[in-house]
Amino acid sequence: MTSLSLWNATAATPARDPLRGEIEVDVAIVGAGITGLTAALLLQERGRSVAVLEKATVAGGESGNTTAHLTAAIDARYHYVRRKYSADDARLVAEASNASLEKIAELVQKHAISCRFRRVPGYLYTEHRKSVAELKSELVAAREAGLDVQWTAYVPLPFETRGAIVFANQAQFHPREYLNALADVVTRGGGRIYERTLVTGVKEGEVTTEEGRVNAGAIFMATDVPISGFTHVFTKVAAYRTYAMAFEVEGEHPDGLFWDTADPYHYTRWQETDEGTFLIVGGEDHRVGEVDDTDACFAKVLAYARDRFRVKKPRYQWSGQVIEPHGGLPLIGGSHDIFISTGYSGQGMTFGTLGAMLIADEITGVENRWKDVFSHTRAIPDMTAREFITENIKFPKHLAADRLTKHDVEGESPLDVRAGDAKILEVDGKKVAAYRDDSGTLYCVSPICTHLKCDVAWNGAERTWDCPCHGSRFAPDGAVLHGPAHTPLERIQLEDE
Numbered sequence: 001m002t003s004l005s006l007w008n009a010t011a012a013t014p015a016r017d018p019l020r021g022e023i024e025v026d027v028a029i030v031g032a033g034i035t036g037l038t039a040a041l042l043l044q045e046r047g048r049s050v051a052v053l054e055k056a057t058v059a060g061g062e063s064g065n066t067t068a069h070l071t072a073a074i075d076a077r078y079h080y081v082r083r084k085y086s087a088d089d090a091r092l093v094a095e096a097s098n099a100s101l102e103k104i105a106e107l108v109q110k111h112a113i114s115c116r117f118r119r120v121p122g123y124l125y126t127e128h129r130k131s132v133a134e135l136k137s138e139l140v141a142a143r144e145a146g147l148d149v150q151w152t153a154y155v156p157l158p159f160e161t162r163g164a165i166v167f168a169n170q171a172q173f174h175p176r177e178y179l180n181a182l183a184d185v186v187t188r189g190g191g192r193i194y195e196r197t198l199v200t201g202v203k204e205g206e207v208t209t210e211e212g213r214v215n216a217g218a219i220f221m222a223t224d225v226p227i228s229g230f231t232h233v234f235t236k237v238a239a240y241r242t243y244a245m246a247f248e249v250e251g252e253h254p255d256g257l258f259w260d261t262a263d264p265y266h267y268t269r270w271q272e273t274d275e276g277t278f279l280i281v282g283g284e285d286h287r288v289g290e291v292d293d294t295d296a297c298f299a300k301v302l303a304y305a306r307d308r309f310r311v312k313k314p315r316y317q318w319s320g321q322v323i324e325p326h327g328g329l330p331l332i333g334g335s336h337d338i339f340i341s342t343g344y345s346g347q348g349m350t351f352g353t354l355g356a357m358l359i360a361d362e363i364t365g366v367e368n369r370w371k372d373v374f375s376h377t378r379a380i381p382d383m384t385a386r387e388f389i390t391e392n393i394k395f396p397k398h399l400a401a402d403r404l405t406k407h408d409v410e411g412e413s414p415l416d417v418r419a420g421d422a423k424i425l426e427v428d429g430k431k432v433a434a435y436r437d438d439s440g441t442l443y444c445v446s447p448i449c450t451h452l453k454c455d456v457a458w459n460g461a462e463r464t465w466d467c468p469c470h471g472s473r474f475a476p477d478g479a480v481l482h483g484p485a486h487t488p489l490e491r492i493q494l495e496d497e
Contacts, residue, residue: 003317003462004317005065005318005320006271006278006316006318007064007175008059008176008318009275010275011174011177011180013057013180013183014180015057016193016194016195017195018196018197018209018211019051019194019209019214020212021213022212022213022214023213023215024215024216025051025192025214025215025216026043026048026216026218027049027051027217027219027220028053028214028218028219029053029222030199030202030219030227031053031221031222031223031224032052032054032057032058032059032060032183032193032195033059033062033179033222034059034063034353035353035355035356036052036054037058038103038356039220039355039359039360041182041185041186041191042356042360043360043363044186044189044190046360048364049190049191050186050192051191051194052183052191052194053194053199056196057195057196058193061224061482062321063175063176063179063348063352064175065318065319065320066175067267068174068175068349069122069269069346069349070173070350071122072101072147072170072350073170073259073347074097074345075345075346075347076345077141078094078145079134079140079141080328081093081141081328081329082144084381087144087145090141091145091146092369093329094145094146095146096354096370097350097351097354098146099354100350100353100354100357101170101171101353104171104173104178105171107182108178113178113182114181115175115178116172116273117171117172118255119169119171120170120257121166121168121170121255121257122170122256122257122258123156123165123166123256124165124259124261125155125157125161125162125163125165125258125260125261126161126163127162127261131261134261135164135165139151139165148167148168148169149167150165151163151164151165151166152164152165152166156255157268157308158308172257172271174271174273194209197209197212199486200487201228202219202221202227204336204337205217207219218337218338219338220334220338220339220340220363221338221339221340222341222355222359223483224321224342225239225323226340226342226483226484227484227486230376232376233340233342233376234452236325236331236376237331237343238287238326239287239323240285240288240322240323241285241287241288241291241294241320241321241466242282242284242322243282243283243284243285243297243317244281244301244317244318244319244320245280245282245298245316245317246278246279246280246315247278247305247309247311247312247313247314248276248277249270249277249278249311250277253270253279254270255270256269257269265285266281268280268282278315279309281304281305281311282301283300284297284298284300284301285322287468288466289456289466289468290468293460294460295461297461298461319462321471321482322344322345322346323342324343326380327378327380327381328345329343330354330355331378332355332375332376333358333375334376341359342376354370358370358374409424409431410423410424413427414434414436414442414444414494414495419436419438419439420436420438421435422434422435422460422463422476427494431446431455432444432447433447433456435463442494443477443478444492444494445474445477445488445489445490445491446478446490446491446492447489448489448490449467449469449472449474449485449489450485451470451483452469454468454469454470456472456489463476464481465478465489467485478490478491
């Protein structure tokens with residue numbers, strides 16, 4: 001199947017022009033996903049002029065590849081935050097998570113946004129008796145953090161479970177409909193949004209693009225990861241791919257967001273659209289560039305869905321990028337009037353909104369009680385040192401292997417690359433990343449990522465070159481699809497013998 005999210009298939013986005021020339025605003029925002037557009041609106045409400053620069057389209061990045069669970073439940077778990085930070089920090093995380101969810105609800109009501117926003121319960125459940133004790137520990141920690149939670153032995157799913165924590169008053173919506181509306185509100189208020197505008201440089205007071213420049217008093221990189229500076233952040237995060245499928249359903253279905261305790265875990269919900277109601281099932285996360293057969297990940301999601309929900313063929317399938325932070329919490333803040341927000345784990349919609357709220361306060365000089373616990377410069381908890389070392393050893397490991405060995409060379413000639421396939425070739429002593437599309441056209445690029453020089457790996461499900469070190473992703477012709485890289489892979493001319 002072609003990779004296409006349910007959101008992108010069921011909500012069109014009006015085209016906006018790219019930036020050409022030079023402009024000046026109070027705040028330049030890089031990225032037109034939920035973080036960037038929410039920040040633009042909040043800053044505009046406080047009298048700041050804004051320009052939003054987006055390399056693709058509104059909601060065309062990770063905000064369009066989410067499964068859109070709006071929840072105060074966190075992947076890191078509250079018992080983890082309480083143990084490795086403090087009970088006070090756990091309360092701050094719960095308070096901030098609830099506030100971000102309520103901010104979405106407030107914006108929907110205030111601007112009469114039609115995005116199928118609906119309150120539903122959230123269920124963190126297990127199918128295994130051995131996981132019940134850990135769930136009970138999370139129940140206590142979440143309750144002590146101030147959340148409205150309770151235990152239930154009954155989970156409204158069509159298969160047996162061992163019980164669940166119920167998070168009351170969570171929510172769901174159609175993210176692209178929501179973000180289209182936010183973009184309209186921003187532009188009606190005088191904000192400028194530029195699509196198909198690749199940012200090529202960021203420095204204090206200035207953002208450069210392929211065809212223009214923005215002079216700004218403050219800059220917010222509202223991207224999945226920073227595209228410039230903040231090198232220390234890359235030692236605190238790791239990029240993962242996650243997979244989702246949408247199945248047409250008829251008749252009644254339970255209200256709720258559902259997350260299991262498997263490893264890798266699965267997440268489920270239902271969504272109404274103009275094309276009907278769909279069951280969304282996701283999971284099978286893995287670190288970027290470290291799974292050779294990415295089509296197998298979709299196959300595992302399909303097997304899970306068929307086993308538990310008796311679904312037929314999926315209507316849509318897609319994958320997204322998840323940035324996992326060491327220490328379990330997002331990294332938000334800034335330096336010298338340049339700001340970032342990253343590391344949302346599986347809570348991109350709520351933590352993305354939170355990032356916008358925090359940075360809007362930073363830029364406008366409003367003190368925020370949640371700032372320190374989410375700071376990008378906070379210390380990683382001592383007990384995560386082993387996790388920290390395990391993740392970050394992969395960067396020098398990949399870098400050394402790529403430069404010094406031939407472990408991934410699969411051919412010596414373009415003739416070795418069949419239609420619809422990709423290989424790493426060695427031609428005249430130089431590595432070449434080669435892909436031949438279904439029509440037979442050959443694309444050859446350097447396999448060396450332009451971010452920090454690791455070698456990329458082929459992602460067959462998405463037909464992209466992915467970097468296992470820091471998560472950059474590139475099209476077959478080398479174009480940047482996902483940062484932190486902002487320079488394309490070098491194109492290489494080979495004779496297609």
